[in-house]
Structures are given as structure tokens and as C-alpha cells.
Amino acid sequence: MAKLIKKATRLVSGKFPEAIALLFARVALAGIFWRSARTKVEDGSLLTMKDLTVDLFRDEYGMPFPEITGLIATYAEHFFPILLILGLATRFGAAGLLVMTLVIQFFVYPDAWWSVHIIWVALALVLITRGGGLFSIDKLLGGKLG
Incomplete structure (x- = not known):
């Protein structure tokens, strides 16, 4: 039984399973x-921020300078996910989303730690510590960016 467990562990611990x-x-x-980013922009536009986004950042989130913080968050929520999907500067993209998560946790929805944010933090930390993996542009570049 121990040999079977050891063999199964080796099978799922390789480079390919980690890459997946x-x-x-x-x-x-x-x-x-x-998905959050796309709710902040006008339908059919790439990055034209909705007026409602400014209202959201001012009234619900209580953020200072909602025109600026809304725009920064909207752009970041578009930019960092693109980096992650490509596996380009993966650690940087994941770190950016980690910072956003912590801002959301501490300043916007402090009661959402156990229901949502701990999962986002865990995903970001895995990517920061391990990088993009075998199926990433970072890997093609020899790990220079990620």
C-alpha cells in the first residue's frame, strides 16, 4: 500500500501536473x-469607464478620489489578468492582484475574508511563489520576467 501511495504521489508531483x-x-x-473589470466599463467599449463606477467607488466603497481610484482599479483589473492568462510577468501580475485583494479586504469588504478573499490570496501567493509554470511566456523567456 505504501508503494502505491508513493507511486501516486510521484505521478501527481511532476512538472506536468504542476504546470496544469x-x-x-x-x-x-x-x-x-x-469579470469584475468588465462590469466597470461601458458595454461594447474596451476601457471607457461607466459613470456608475465612480458612484460605486464613492458611495459603496468609500474610496477617496473615486474618479482616480475607480480608473486605476478598472485598468488594473484588466491589465493584471491579461498578464496571468499569458503567463507573462506572472509574479508581478499576481502581486498586483494580491495588493488589490488586500485593499478590498481591509477597506471595502472586511467581512469577506473567510468567504472569498482567503481564496484569492491563496491563488495569488501560489503564483507569486511558484511563477507561471511550464505553460507560460515566462517559461519561454527562461524565467526572466516571472
């Missing part, structure tokens, strides 16, 4: 923020 896991982590974290 890191790809899924990149897509999962990117998808969360990309």
Missing part, C-alpha cells in the same frame, strides 16, 4: 478580476 495546476490557478484568479 499553475495554469488553472492563473486562469481562476484572472477570471475573478477580469
